[in-house]
Amino acid sequence: MHDFLILPGDKPAARSVLLKARRARTQSELELAAGRVEVHLSALVRRIGPTTIAAYQPFGTEPGGDLVQVLRTAAPAARIIVPLTLPDRDLDWMVPDDAAPLGLFAVASAQLIIVPALAVDRTGLRLGRGGGSYDRALARADRGATVVALLHDGELADAVPAETHDQRVTGAITPLGGVVWFATGGL
Numbered sequence: 001m002h003d004f005l006i007l008p009g010d011k012p013a014a015r016s017v018l019l020k021a022r023r024a025r026t027q028s029e030l031e032l033a034a035g036r037v038e039v040h041l042s043a044l045v046r047r048i049g050p051t052t053i054a055a056y057q058p059f060g061t062e063p064g065g066d067l068v069q070v071l072r073t074a075a076p077a078a079r080i081i082v083p084l085t086l087p088d089r090d091l092d093w094m095v096p097d098d099a100a101p102l103g104l105f106a107v108a109s110a111q112l113i114i115v116p117a118l119a120v121d122r123t124g125l126r127l128g129r130g131g132g133s134y135d136r137a138l139a140r141a142d143r144g145a146t147v148v149a150l151l152h153d154g155e156l157a158d159a160v161p162a163e164t165h166d167q168r169v170t171g172a173i174t175p176l177g178g179v180v181w182f183a184t185g186g187l
Helices: 011-023 027-048 067-074 104-109 133-139
Strands: 052-054 079-085 091-094 112-116 119-121 146-150 171-174 178-181
Touching: 027 067, 027 112, 027 146, 027 171, 027 178, 052 104, 067 079, 079 104, 079 133, 091 104, 091 133, 104 133, 112 133
Parallel strands: 052 079, 052 112, 112 146, 146 171
Antiparallel strands: 079 091, 171 178
16 A cells, blocks of 8 residues: 655645655665666566657656666567657657657657656656656557656655646556556556
C-alpha cells in the first residue's frame, strides 16, 4: 500500500513543495533511488518487450540514473528515442548519439514511453516542471502505449492540480513501491 501525498491546489505551489523535497535528498539517497528505479524499469521492459521506447535522460534530482543505458541493456534490440526540446518547448525526437530529428510524431511509434514527473495522482495525472512539453508529446502517442512516470518515494499524490490539456500516465515507478498502475491502464 502507498501513502499518497496531499499537495497544494495550484501548480506553482505544488511544484515548489516537490522540488524542495527533492533538493533535500542526499546524493546517496538519490543514487539508491536511481538504482531501485532502474531494477523495476528493467523488469518492466523485459515484460513488455517493446520494439520502440521513448525515454528521456534524467538530470539533477530526477530518478532513473543513466536511463538510456539501462534501456539498452534491458532491451538490446529496441529502438530508443529521446526528446529534443524545440524553441516553443514542444518535443521532437531523435535516436541518442544521432542528432537527426525524427519529427514530432515519432513518439507515436513507441510502445513504452517513459516520462519525467514531479508527482502522479491516483488517476494517473502527472505534474511536470511546467511548459506542457510532455503533455503535447503524449497527445501524439499511440493510445495503446504504456506510459510510465519515474518518481521518488513519497511523490504519489492524492490529487495533482490539473488543466484540461494535462495527459495521464498508465503507471509510475517508485524506488520502494515498484510499478504502480492506474485506472487508465496497466499490465
